[in-house]
Amino acid sequence: MPDGCILAVRNRPDRPDRPRSAMCRSIKTLRPPVLPEEATEDDIHAAALQYVRKVSGFRAPAAHNREVFERAVAEVAGATRRLLDGIEVRGAARKPVSERAEAPGAA
Numbered sequence: 001m002p003d004g005c006i007l008a009v010r011n012r013p014d015r016p017d018r019p020r021s022a023m024c025r026s027i028k029t030l031r032p033p034v035l036p037e038e039a040t041e042d043d044i045h046a047a048a049l050q051y052v053r054k055v056s057g058f059r060a061p062a063a064h065n066r067e068v069f070e071r072a073v074a075e076v077a078g079a080t081r082r083l084l085d086g087i088e089v090r091g092a093a094r095k096p097v098s099e100r101a102e103a104p105g106a107a
Contacts, residue, residue, distance in 0.1 A: 030043055030044065044077050044080050
């Protein structure tokens with residue numbers, strides 16, 4: 001489980017004897033200065049996975065939903081990378097345009 005996750009285990013209304021699986025309730029901030037270094041692809045993928053898990057309500061998809069689940073994770077990860085590449089933090093040095101264009105997933 002990624003760092004910064006807070007586990008929430010609640011009883012399921014349909015099966016009060018069986019708790020829900022633990023799911024991350026928060027996704028850590030991936031931009032400087034909160035994260036001392038640039039977010040890695042693993043950091044971004046973990047955040048995207050947690051987002052898709054939270055929105056879908058599934059920790060892992062059933063076989064018939066696996067493709068759409070994995071596609072959603074990839075799309076959220078790409079959007080996250082583009083967001084982080086485009087954010088300008090006041091007081092921080094911004095990457096030159098040439099470096100931003102070379103970043104994976106940059107359009």
